[in-house]
Amino acid sequence: MTETIRGSNELPGNVLDFIPDLKPEAGQIETATRNVIGASVSKKGQYLERNMKLFEIIRGRLTWEMAGDLGELSAEDERQRDALVWEIVSGMALDNSDDAAKAVLSVDAEFIKETVRKLHRGVGKAVLGSGILLNLAIEQEGYKSAVYGCDTTAEFIRRSPELFGIAPSTVVFRAKIGGSFRYHHRLLLDGTGNEAGLTLDEIVSRHLSKLAFLQDAVAVVGPERALKAFKEKSFKAFVELAKAGKRNVSRGSTEKAQNAATNQKASPPAIEGICPAALGCRRILLGGGRPYLLASKYPEALPVAIAALEKRYAATNNATRSRSGEIVFDVLDPLGNIAEYWSTANFFEIVDRIRSGLSLVGPARRTIGVLLVRLKDEPFFKRSWKAKYSSFAAFALAELGIGEELRDYLRVGRNLIAFPTILAGLDGVNTDMVFYNLRHLKAAMLTHKMNVRLVRAKLVSMTTRDFAVFAKHADYDEKLASGKLSRSDEDKFLSYVSQINVHIDQGRTVEVVEVYTDSEVNALLNALRTEEARIAAERDTSKVDDRQKMVASAA
Numbered sequence: 001m002t003e004t005i006r007g008s009n010e011l012p013g014n015v016l017d018f019i020p021d022l023k024p025e026a027g028q029i030e031t032a033t034r035n036v037i038g039a040s041v042s043k044k045g046q047y048l049e050r051n052m053k054l055f056e057i058i059r060g061r062l063t064w065e066m067a068g069d070l071g072e073l074s075a076e077d078e079r080q081r082d083a084l085v086w087e088i089v090s091g092m093a094l095d096n097s098d099d100a101a102k103a104v105l106s107v108d109a110e111f112i113k114e115t116v117r118k119l120h121r122g123v124g125k126a127v128l129g130s131g132i133l134l135n136l137a138i139e140q141e142g143y144k145s146a147v148y149g150c151d152t153t154a155e156f157i158r159r160s161p162e163l164f165g166i167a168p169s170t171v172v173f174r175a176k177i178g179g180s181f182r183y184h185h186r187l188l189l190d191g192t193g194n195e196a197g198l199t200l201d202e203i204v205s206r207h208l209s210k211l212a213f214l215q216d217a218v219a220v221v222g223p224e225r226a227l228k229a230f231k232e233k234s235f236k237a238f239v240e241l242a243k244a245g246k247r248n249v250s251r252g253s254t255e256k257a258q259n260a261a262t263n264q265k266a267s268p269p270a271i272e273g274i275c276p277a278a279l280g281c282r283r284i285l286l287g288g289g290r291p292y293l294l295a296s297k298y299p300e301a302l303p304v305a306i307a308a309l310e311k312r313y314a315a316t317n318n319a320t321r322s323r324s325g326e327i328v329f330d331v332l333d334p335l336g337n338i339a340e341y342w343s344t345a346n347f348f349e350i351v352d353r354i355r356s357g358l359s360l361v362g363p364a365r366r367t368i369g370v371l372l373v374r375l376k377d378e379p380f381f382k383r384s385w386k387a388k389y390s391s392f393a394a395f396a397l398a399e400l401g402i403g404e405e406l407r408d409y410l411r412v413g414r415n416l417i418a419f420p421t422i423l424a425g426l427d428g429v430n431t432d433m434v435f436y437n438l439r440h441l442k443a444a445m446l447t448h449k450m451n452v453r454l455v456r457a458k459l460v461s462m463t464t465r466d467f468a469v470f471a472k473h474a475d476y477d478e479k480l481a482s483g484k485l486s487r488s489d490e491d492k493f494l495s496y497v498s499q500i501n502v503h504i505d506q507g508r509t510v511e512v513v514e515v516y517t518d519s520e521v522n523a524l525l526n527a528l529r530t531e532e533a534r535i536a537a538e539r540d541t542s543k544v545d546d547r548q549k550m551v552a553s554a555a
Contacts, residue, residue, distance in 0.1 A: 092416045093423035093430075094370060095119065095363040103371055109384055116371050116400050117205070119364040124204030126361040128211075129335030130164075131178030132342075133350045138175055142347025155516055158288050164354045165431025167464050176212040182342070184214055184223075193224040198231065200338070205401035209235055216242035235404050274481045274497075275504075280512030281496040283480055285489045287463070292515040293499055294528060299509040301531040306513060308527035309520070334360070362430025366423075366438070369413030372396065376410065408439060415441035422452065428460040436464040440471035447474050 088104055089096050103115040137143060143156040150156040156163075160171040181188065181203075191197035198207070210230055217226040220242060229241050274282075281291040296302055330337070335357030344350060375381045376392045389395040396402040402409065415438055416422075422441065423429050437459050444455050444467070458470055470476045485493060503510045515521050 088420065091420045091424045092370065093363060093366060093426070094416075095367040100364070100367045104367070107380065109375070109381055112371050112375060112381075113399060116368055116375075116402075119368050120400065120402060121201055121205050123361045123364055123368070124208050125200070125338070126335040126357045127174065127208060128177060128181060128204050129338050129341075130166075130354045130357060131174040131176075131211075132182055132338060133178065133335075133344075133354055134171055134175040135178035135182060136341075136344060137347060137350050140347070142350065150516060154288070159516060161433060161463055163351055165358065165428075165433050166354075167433055167436065170432055170436075173212055176215075177208065180211040180214040184218065187218075187223050187227055188214075188230075192227060195224050195227045195231070197227075202401075206397075206403065207231070209404045210238045213239050213242035220244055274477075275500065277500050277510045277512050278493075278497050279477055279480055281500075282483065282485070282493055283466070284512065284514045285485055285493055286480075286483050289514045290516065291496060292513045292521055292524070293496065293503065294511045294513055294524065295503040295508040296528060296532055297506075297508050298532050298535045301528060301535055302509060302511045304531045305524060305528035306511070308531070309524045312523055312527070332360075358432055359430040362435065365409070365435050366412060366416060368402075369409040369411075370416055371413070372400075372402070372406070372409050373413035373417060408436070411439040412441075415439070418442055419445060422456065422459075426456055426460060431460075433462075433464050434460055437462065437467040440468050444471035447471055 085101050085105055086096075088094070089101050094100065094104065099111075099115050100119065103112045106112055138153055138156065141153075143150040143153075150159055157168045157171050160166045160168050164171075166174070187197075188203060189197045189200070203211070207230060214226065214230060217229060217238065220226070221229070229238055233241065277293070281293075284291040294302055294305065296305075334353045341349075341353070375385070375395075385392065385395040385399075389398065393406055396406050412435060419441060422445075428434070441455070441459070444458070445452075447470075448454055458467060462470060466480075469479055473479045500510050513524065515524070
């Protein structure tokens with residue numbers, strides 16, 4: 001047994017069954033922790049399977065033997081336990097609050113469940129809060145300021161990954177949730193007729209996704225019946241009810257749509273040997289964006305110009321914000337008090353609240369995922385919920401208030417347990433997009449042969465749609481090149497390719513930037529021209545100096 005926990009490959013199939021009999025020597029847990037958590041990421045492919053079993057043994061050893069009665073632990077045992085908890089929490093970038101950290105290794109099912117409920121309520125309130133603010137931002141069109149440079153709602157939504165770290169499709173869904181709550185909060189909280197209202201905690205914990213369809217349900221069956229269905233029906237049944245009034249589509253219009261789809265011409269095949277700049281154009285066009293080709297005979301001028309543009313907009317942002325007044329929200333709870341921002345007109349406050357709030361709940365969501373996996377998969381907990389519920393989904397809904405999002409939580413939790421160091425020390429992980437990207441982490445690691453450096457970079461830089469494709473295809477660039485564009489976008493793409501070829505033929509280096517307004521293009525060009533002039537002057541001075549040195553040496 002002792003050799004097993006030190007790292008033998010001879011492990012039984014169910015590693016938790018023999019845990020209660022384990023009596024490791026002093027320092028053994030710490031050694032195994034280093035083997036599991038602290039191993040070199042470059043060896044991930046070699047040690048992954050063996051060490052994840054060790055990880056389960058260590059965690060199981062602590063939950064069965066140590067976590068039950070903390071009074072029986074020696075000072076050394078407590079030190080080793082706390083070190084292991086910290087390694088797990090920091091390696092997985094989990095919530096490091098006391099309860100959340102303890103729950104990661106606890107064997108107390110009620111304590112774990114209460115921790116999940118608490119974290120889930122916080123996440124739900126943040127999601128609802130961000131939805132209300134997004135709905136306000138869209139209605140008030142505050143994004144049309146010079147700072148954010150979006151002329152239309154579509155541009156604002158498309159730019160949401162940059163502004164908030166939220167995928168455009170999620171922004172649309174969240175804004176619907178927020179709008180429903182804004183317009184029907186009195187119905188939801190106070191009730192109507194014979195239907196009693198709900199508390200805010202009940203709404204955010206158990207019914208959040210249904211909010212996106214509440215307005216449709218009210219229009220179809222009226223407020224009282226809609227509220228009753230909202231409280232009693234499953235998400236799927238409620239959506240069916242809400243959509244029932246939208247099915248009167250004429251046969252003629254359906255046939256017209258089918259004929260249009262049949263007659264649509266296929267996109268031309270991918271271009272052979274497509275260059276990175278062209279790939280960048282195609283990626284932006286596929287996302288509905290506007291590519292801009294930044295070209296120069298001085299390659300070192302390009303990143304300087306792009307950085308100057310970002311600095312300029314940051315300065316404009318700060319100046320405008322200073323004129324619009326101080327931000328007064330609590331930075332430690334930016335989305336907590338929903339009542340205080342029903343009608344805020346400060347777009348900068350909206351952006352900051354959403355960014356800050358979702359950043360704070362990022363670790364909580366990952367912790368929920370890990371704890372749910374423990375409750376679902378570990379035999380000790382399985383026996384408890386299986387005795388009462390037909391499925392874990394039924395248990396999660398009844399006991400934890402977690403419904404439609406359960407599958408996402410479980411996928412993220414399993415991937416974090418499988419790759420416990422993947423997020424360690426990585427910046428920018430607390431966005432919505434990274435959470436949903438983590439669903440595809442295992443596929444990405446296997447597809448790209450455990451290339452940890454590559455996957456870590458893509459996790460925080462790609463949209464969820466792109467990361468899902470990246471996770472499935474080792475030839476991601478080729479897949480991107482063959483993505484289907486509309487006919488007009490395909491024409492634009494071919495035009496960009498022609499321009500890129502012209503620039504290359506003329507000895508210029510080309511970078512692709514996604515732009516949103518003409519003023520942004522002008523600022524980018526001005527920054528580039530300034531840097532090019534500086535480099536040219538510097539080189540001319542250097543040439544003069546060289547000629548003077550040659551003359552002096554000849555004399």
